[in-house]
Amino acid sequence: MISISKPAIGEDEKKEVLNVLESGNIAAGEKVREFEEKFAEYIGSTYAVATSSGTTALHTMIHALDFQPGDEIITTPFSFIATANAIRYCGLNPIFVDIEEDTFNIDTNKIEEMIKSNKKIRAILIVHLFGQACNMKELKEICDKYKLFLLEDCAQAHGSEYDGIKVGNFGHLAAFSFYATKNMTTAEGGMITGNDEGLIKKCRCFINHGMVEKYKYETLGYNYRMTNIQAAIGICQLKKLDDFNDKRIKNAMLYNSFFEKCENIIVPLIKERCKHVFHQYVIKVPEIKRDGLIEHLKKHQVQCGVFYPQPLYKYITEDIFELDVVERVSRSVVALPVHPLLNECDIEYVAKMVINYMEKEI
């Protein structure tokens, strides 16, 4: 079976984990600090705070901005549920704005309309979906114009760039995930990046029971800490991240070349100013063929994914509202395996299986 994702764990990760285990300092400590420093350096941010997951990084970062009851945050309906849930953890309402048909990212043209009609909007939480950055120039302009906070969900975009700048540098704060399927992993884990010392201090306090110094508690906080065991894996993975991403990009380009002549397969659009790191390689096919294609691939030992089968609002509100593009897109997307452990033969095999099915009359 060719799987949709697989963590690339090497001998160095095993050795470093063993070192931590034998050291006795297995919870949060030196290794976590080292991982934070190296991650901040890689991204280009001043600070980084490691957390227990991407979800807890999101919750922490939103909490740090001190939103008031009734404030609202614009976000995309096309993401993993954690994006919207993190807003809800803070007692706030996510306001969903439709996506772009070609990049799957939030549609910046539609954001301004929403802001004009809703005076409670205080922030925009963007998701650099599948590894490609949102329209950062437009987003920056909107946030400046309307004095909104900008927050980034970078859970799928480690190393992704816009105008040569890595994502995780554009917002007031940004959240990453190191879940097992991501571009780099610590099994479970997350990171917040930012340049504002005050906001970062709040984050650090919140993930450690609101503690500012030993047994001095300033606010209500949680235990959202990362462990040295996870950090040891993360330090090794970070060294290999660029190579992992290069392999993902290479695999994606190979798929593109195979699908060039297929009229009923729309390959992912890569925007000019972006370095896409292909957390997922997502094609669009005609709706009537989508589920059949997935079945066909499964029968031939290829696991693919549907990211995402439904817009997020379907899970959290009974209100009957629908956004045209995201509804349509969610019925035609298929994610093909693109992870770095796949070689050219694997990609060729998957591409041929896809083409086989897509060329059949049904």
Ligand SMILES: *Cc1c(COP(=O)(O)O)cnc(C)c1O
């Ligand atoms: C994976 C993911 C998260 C959540 O990260 P966890 O580490 O699984 O908690 C949040 N947002 C997006 C877009 C993700 O892909």
